[in-house]
Amino acid sequence: MNYHPLLVALGLAIVIVTLTSLRREHIRTEYSVSWLLLGVILTAFASFPNGLERLSGAFGLQPTVGFSILGGILVAALTFEISHVVSRLRDENVMLAQRLAILEYRIQQFDKQDRGATS
């Protein structure tokens, strides 16, 4: 079975969905690059299987295996990037929540002092 058209469609779908999400501002530009890269690489290798065959051959692999490994690497890279972003957001979230709580606390203390001074 020739699976290349299916992979081309999948690659194009990734590119189109990513670009649409970018246009609608559902995803930020800096986090779209990996997805676009994944879509383009998938489309390119599925459209020009000779390139993938040569690349796989250089490592002594069947093209199917080479394609799976390549896909796995790209997905792993994407997942790692997402973990990185989520971790940073979590840290920032904690910091902001702490800062907000501290500011709220200090405002309340000032209010109490103020009320004490005026009464």
Added chain:
Amino acid sequence: MTSGLLIIAPAWNEEGAIGGVVRSVRQILPDTPILVVDDHSDDATASIAERSGASVLRLPIHLGLGGCVQAAYKLAFELGYEYVIRVDGDGQHPAEEIPKIYDALVKTGYEVVIGSRFVGADHAHTSVARSVGINFFRAMLKPILGKPIHDPTSGFVGVNRRALQVFSRTFPLAWPEIEVLVVLQRRRFRFCEVPCAMKPRATGKSSITPVKSIQYMLHVLLGVFVNVLKADPVARRPRSS
């Protein structure tokens, strides 16, 4: 007797215990401020703490123990406190033991003093599973810290201003007790343990489940490993104390 000292009590859904914790601290140390850090509880923890005489730092979202304690450390540092002693909001740490930790902080000058239920205490209320975990972490931490630690999971901890400065910048967010010890070692901070009696939690249920215990072990192991990797070999050599 306790100038420059702030007592902090992190609490999450502890409406049954927090009033008693605050009142007992105020009874033993009437002039010492107590700050309850409400980790976005669903119940009346914050209002009960306030009515009992504590100031309350209300977190807008649930941060977990580390984030909760660090928020208190940040506030204490900004307000200029010299010493902070943490007691748990569930009533396990008797207020009568706080002066022992405070005295040790002042007299030794150590950055951290840990209230230990295993040093010279008659009874240690702890489950079999927890005892196994504690023994495991004792064995693991001894070569890292360069000295034995008896109660590595104790949350009854006092810190001085030098430690406050560091902890307000960097502090483990999930389960801080054990990772903090490795952070201390990295900073060449000194710590000691003082014997403290501890009680079973006053009311409610512990949030620790068997699954969480495994998560805890794995998380702490990874945290310790990462902190050891960050350490530079010179800084890890224990200071003479």
